[in-house]
Amino acid sequence: MPSSIDTIDTPALIVDVDRLEGNIARWAAFAREAGVKLRPHGKTHKCVEIARRQVSAGAVGLTLAKIGEAEVMARAGVRDIFLAYEVIGGPKLPRLISLAREIRLRVGVDSADGAGALARAAQGAGITLDVLIEVDTGLGRCGVRPGEALAALAQDVARLAGLRIAGIFTYRGYRSDLEAAGREEGEVMVREADRLRRAGIEIEEVSVGSTPTGRSAGRVGGVTEIRPGTYVFNDAMQVRWGSATPEECALVVLARVISRPSRDVAVLDAGSKALTAEHGPYSSRGESHGVIRGYPDCQIDRLWEEHGRVQLTTEARRLRVGDLVEIIPSHVCPTVNLAERLVCVRQGRVVETWAVAARAQVQ
Template identity: 85%
Template sequence: MSRMLEPQQRAATPQAVDALDTPVLIVDLDRLDANIARWAAFARQAGVKLRPHGKTHKCVEIARRQIEAGAVGLTLAKIGEAEVMARAGVGDIFLAYEVIGSPKLPRLIALARQVRVRVGVDSAEGAEPLARAAQAAGMTLDVLIEVDSGLGRCGVRPGQELAALAQSLARMKGLRIAGIFTYRGYRPDLEAAGREEGEIMVAEADRLRRAGIEVEEISVGSTPTGRSAGRVSGVTEIRPGTYVFNDAMQVRWGSATPDDCALAVLARVISRPSRDVAVLDAGSKALTAERGPYSSRGDSHGVIRNYPDCQIDRLWEEHGRVQLTDEARRLRVGDLVEVIPAHVCPTVNLAERLVCTRQGRVVDTWAVAARAQVQ
């Protein structure tokens, strides 16, 4: 892997967090570093490769931290994200996404000339243009077959469908089957879900090997299921993403605690229209529109640190309405709050920068360099 770029901008004089303009994304570096170290240690202990999904942070400096801690490279979805990270020195990238559409192929080939790239496929129709582009460029592209292990999104079903696609890909010049991958997602019993995810994939790999298909990589796992899936014998790689920051969703699912949440939206109270309501300057342009059962009062767009029972019940573009609990009624116009977002990945995509803090002081500012890369 080539040398990663150094952080782009460093705060000349640390300032207090309460001096920041709002709304703004703040990252607690102590929590961030602890999250990165914890998952790196797990991967080493389990004997699996850690390939974090960069869609969560979209940030060169965080990718650098993950790789320095032991990650083998990054998982990404879009070619645009991969181009940003490749320019920054990430030399090993897995595009865990079907690359479909002729405008993407020259970019993929150019990327593959710069760094090691592997690509997800789940159909012969999607793979054939990749094979033709690779042959025309005089190269071989590594592909991983996506398996639907229960989410019902992309991927071929285990068994005969997977076997048939693998046999078809094995006949395509320009492609090499490097393995199989899946994304199971959340289920209430995370331990059982991850274990089942890993066991399904190991069994499918064994079936393909008996049919004469070489399977090097068995790539699984997310933040909720990565630990239990990674402990299954035969699994080679895990791909958690949200763990770097965590969010209200992960806390609700039990895969993180509030103290593990390294990113928050710093917002100010701009209005107190009634005893039970406060309005924040963080609306849908600063917080994801996603919501869930993260408040005792009902669905919420996030959790307010120190006031976890408050409900952010509605967002407009520039306004976030909060239904207050007893102790939160002390909030006044101008007061600051930290909102742990419902879902951190799309929240980060809304921002241009991350303000890094330690012990309440601003110490750095990082660009969200791969934001808005939808192609």
């Protein structure tokens, strides 16, 4: 195994393990102080070694989206998983049932049709499946709206043999003014949980949050669980939103300069197959596909599959063919999904390599 970063082949994902462990510890401490359960979303890392560190630090288990991800994590010893996702489609159900027999598994629902199919599968297998109803608190993705729609679906699900309503969950995601957005997300969910309880439906879990809103939503009394994912690594997007600092970014894409076609342009060996095509307003020059450490104003302005073009600042003109750069990716979760392994470093020395064991598990 190469021992220093400059001997690593590129492009590669490099994880600073001290920073990673710092992020894991900080959020675990927050959850303990706030008195909420921490159930990190494993889609960010898809990596068994990181899941184990999260659970050792106090996480109750994992949140995941796909059955394939849950199968990988269950095999690795994670015994408590919430699929915060609508599991729809006949071919998925036998896998869901066998997982539910093996570990503590809970699943998201947001429709009577979806819940009905789960109920029939559970009943047929002679088990009771725990479900959480998804509430749309403003993202406009899955979930039923608070109020009448939620109450009606909860009554429908409560009548289904084979299912037990374990609670409600939401994913609000980013909104400007994170403090107020998270508080509102938590308050809406606690209010809805109380309304359902008054209607005779038992609601144990009120599950909220994300890296941007998890801290403020988690402080709302009555919220029982938060599900941040990106916090383990953070990325350019979280730094831009103010939910992480550059020093809390624990993963970079290591790339090499492969061409210097002109004074102000460098071309890297990391394109959309290493960085994803995601971009955002991370450079003072405009949209960029990430932030180059040490040269934050350079703009990665265009990606091809194998090439990333950088518009250089004056001080970055010193970059030469063969030089290494570290890129904080725009959005770390899909970036990790592209890689087979994470190269782990401590104080600049390579210490381990971890497989991205649950990558590409889209089913």
